[in-house]
Amino acid sequence: MRIIITSLVAIVVWLGIFPATSLAQPAEPTPAELRKTCADAMNKNPTFAKDIVAAADKQAQVERDAATLKAHTDAQDRIAKNEKHVILAYAAMWLVAAGFVLFLWRRQQALKSEIVQLRRDLDAAAKGAT
Amino acid sequence: MNRLTPIFGLLGAIGLAITLWLIFTETPLAVAYTPDGAVSGTSLYFNQKIFYYHVPHAFMLFLAVGISGVCSIVFLAKRNPKWDDVALASAEVAVAFGLVVLLTGSIWAKAAWDHWWIWEKRLTMSLLLWLTLVGYVLVRRFAAATGERLAAGMAVFAMIGVPFIYAMVSADDSHPKAGAEGNVATLDPSMKLAFWLSVLTFFFWFLALVTSRVQSARMEREVRELREKGLDAGLLA
Numbered sequence: 001m002r003i004i005i006t007s008l009v010a011i012v013v014w015l016g017i018f019p020a021t022s023l024a025q026p027a028e029p030t031p032a033e034l035r036k037t038c039a040d041a042m043n044k045n046p047t048f049a050k051d052i053v054a055a056a057d058k059q060a061q062v063e064r065d066a067a068t069l070k071a072h073t074d075a076q077d078r079i080a081k082n083e084k085h086v087i088l089a090y091a092a093m094w095l096v097a098a099g100f101v102l103f104l105w106r107r108q109q110a111l112k113s114e115i116v117q118l119r120r121d122l123d124a125a126a127k128g129a130t
Numbered sequence: 131m132n133r134l135t136p137i138f139g140l141l142g143a144i145g146l147a148i149t150l151w152l153i154f155t156e157t158p159l160a161v162a163y164t165p166d167g168a169v170s171g172t173s174l175y176f177n178q179k180i181f182y183y184h185v186p187h188a189f190m191l192f193l194a195v196g197i198s199g200v201c202s203i204v205f206l207a208k209r210n211p212k213w214d215d216v217a218l219a220s221a222e223v224a225v226a227f228g229l230v231v232l233l234t235g236s237i238w239a240k241a242a243w244d245h246w247w248i249w250e251k252r253l254t255m256s257l258l259l260w261l262t263l264v265g266y267v268l269v270r271r272f273a274a275a276t277g278e279r280l281a282a283g284m285a286v287f288a289m290i291g292v293p294f295i296y297a298m299v300s301a302d303d304s305h306p307k308a309g310a311e312g313n314v315a316t317l318d319p320s321m322k323l324a325f326w327l328s329v330l331t332f333f334f335w336f337l338a339l340v341t342s343r344v345q346s347a348r349m350e351r352e353v354r355e356l357r358e359k360g361l362d363a364g365l366l367a
Contacts, residue, residue, distance in 0.1 A: 085241035111349040
């Protein structure tokens with residue numbers, strides 16, 4: 001009797017630890033098998049085949065619609081929050097303004113030094129002449 | 131440097147800081163009028179922010195061309211070089227402002243229409259006006275003494291073109307409209323302050339540049355006179 005109880009406990013423990021290997025589980029059908037089963041069922045029953053095709057088309061349309069909507073939403077977001085062009089426009093304005101101010105400043109500096117030089121030359125030439 | 135230049139520059143800098151703050155924090159990206167108003171729930175794209183600088187620059191371009199044209203007419207009538215100095219200064223500033231108008235407009239067009247340039251009436255006329263001003267500056271730079279009068283004629287020609295550019299937007303054009311039904315006249319009240327302050331800011335900026343450039347023109351005249359004086363007296367080779 002003790003041997004029987006010990007054996008039963010051992011079996012229960014074994015099953016608890018290795019249930020998959022201990023119990024014969026039916027194998028998961030492969031995609032190819034599922035496809036074959038489905039194709040066979042569709043060949044046998046044209047109404048079922050029509051329903052399957054309609055359901056697949058509907059699912060594909062839903063996915064296409066979602067992709068189109070996402071593309072449009074992305075495009076709208078890009079246009080609505082168009083930071084790139086705003087930054088580009090403001091940068092262009094500042095570059096032109098800075099360039100023009102630099103151009104004016106450099107020209108004034110050159111003119112100032114030219115006036116000073118000309119006056120000095122004229123004074124020196126006038127002194128030399130007298 | 132002219133005494134007024136730094137004052138105008140400072141006012142422009144203060145105005146610029148305020149307008150930047152207003153443009154990016156206070157002006158809306160969506161306009162929703164009440165049923166009494168004309169518009170309800172209009173969404174504005176972010177690139178509309180370019181409008182606050184593009185249009186004031188266009189205003190200053192027109193002002194500069196107008197001043198250059200009027201001063202050129204007075205110069206041609208009286209032959210007083212002081213008027214010519216102002217005409218030259220305004221024309222050069224107009225070239226800078228015009229370049230900003232064309233660049234910012236082109237960038238906005240790319241963002242809004244997905245084209246850098248469209249050969250519609252106002253854009254084409256604006257480009258021609260700018261090229262005329264560039265021609266004016268080149269004549270002043272490279273022509274001899276008679277170039278002053280030739281350039282004055284070009285400035286008058288450019289000035290005559292301005293009203294056409296302003297009015298030349300027909301219903302089938304894609305460019306925003308001008309006049310009583312234009313974007314500026316029908317501007318949302320929440321945008322008016324930022325826009326008109328921006329116009330005032332660039333007006334100060336314009337004055338600073340013109341007064342500085344007039345000063346340069348007077349210095350150039352002084353250089354010419356000193357050279358002639360030296361040559362006449364045989365003091366300079």
